[in-house]
Amino acid sequence: MRLRVGDAALADLDANQIDARRISLYDGPIESILKDDIGTLEATTRLYGRVWTSGPQVVIRWYEAHPPDGDVGRAAG
Template identity: 55%
Template sequence: MVSMKATHCPILITLTCLGIGCTGAGVSLRADGSPGPQPCAEKALEAMRILRLRPGDSASIVIDANQSSQSPVSLTDGPVESYLTEELGYLSPLTRLYGQIWTGGPNVMIRYYEARPPDGEPIPLCAVARLGRGGLQKKPDSPPGVALIDHSRAAVFIVDAFR
């Protein structure tokens, strides 16, 4: 198991005290089924400031921890557990990212609301998954209610609001 450096402990303790403040509940949907705009919770923005995570910061992830070596990957609407494969600021590889998947639009949309380091407590954050030219494109032969994508890996990007 990867452990956080000793100098990171005060930061994680501070973040733990902030609590978790962001969820995918109550997100309005666009006509195509993709999620509409959503602000980041103040607790997430504060946690990201403490971690020095800025919009545009990114790292590689495995999209679904249960399908890490599969191709294609089969995704459905609902919760997702991903994990970092490299550092993202103070967050070490294997940090779990928890969020929500929407498959209704032309691309799969994934928003992350929480990170959990391997040896730490949950930390609120706002981030999105992207691949290549911005989107996680569904394969044309995806059955209704399911999005098939070619890759099990993508990038996670820190955001200050979901657009």
């Protein structure tokens, strides 16, 4: 996906809470939406992953991307 360490983009973390002023995250699956282009991914790409909240900070790992053109990308490893 041509992403490098340090690359960054804005995203709506939880697609189900876009209009919320504050969001709540819980352990489990999450669907996010990119607001900016990053690497080969365009804005509005949907990212699918998992949230962990049990450590000292919230961790989200995205493992699948669904760009607007429909060409699904999956994280390696």
